[in-house]
Amino acid sequence: MLLPISMSANNKRVRRAIIKILWDYGPMTKERLADMLQKHKSIRQVPSPNSLSALLCKNPQVVSLGSERVETITGVKATHMLFGIDSHLIQCEDDLLYSTPYNIMSPTQKKGALKCPTCGRRRIFPPDENRCLHCVRNNE
Numbered sequence: 001m002l003l004p005i006s007m008s009a010n011n012k013r014v015r016r017a018i019i020k021i022l023w024d025y026g027p028m029t030k031e032r033l034a035d036m037l038q039k040h041k042s043i044r045q046v047p048s049p050n051s052l053s054a055l056l057c058k059n060p061q062v063v064s065l066g067s068e069r070v071e072t073i074t075g076v077k078a079t080h081m082l083f084g085i086d087s088h089l090i091q092c093e094d095d096l097l098y099s100t101p102y103n104i105m106s107p108t109q110k111k112g113a114l115k116c117p118t119c120g121r122r123r124i125f126p127p128d129e130n131r132c133l134h135c136v137r138n139n140e
């Protein structure tokens with residue numbers, strides 16, 4: 001799949017909002033997430049369920065946490081995947097910032113980002129660290 005060189009501003013806002021919602025409300029299906037994005041003031045266009053899955057799978061801050069069985073009023077059973085924050089990587093709210101991928105950072109955040117000498121990711125480093133949060137966590 002070819003990716004556009006720069007993501008649209010709306011897409012970046014969507015990706016930042018996804019992380020905040022998953023952090024605040026815990027694991028949920030992409031259907032519930034779409035509902036919550038709909039109520040979000042800064043989001044003009046909520047992505048389709050398919051693009052939402054792509055955004056979730058591409059984000060290193062998000063993991064899939066099994067699935068939930070749902071039954072509709074007509075008795076049709078379906079399995080919906082649950083997505084949540086990677087709790088090994090992200091242990092407190094500040095970690096949300098330190099694990100934000102470079103391409104969805106705001107312009108101000110980009111100015112504070114450094115290239116990690118261990119893995120090459122561009123991230124805002126946690127205080128008193130000389131490498132990114134991914135590498136800090138992998139060494140714990």
Ligand SMILES: [Zn+2]
Nearest residue numbers: 116119132135
């Ligand atoms: Zn690193």
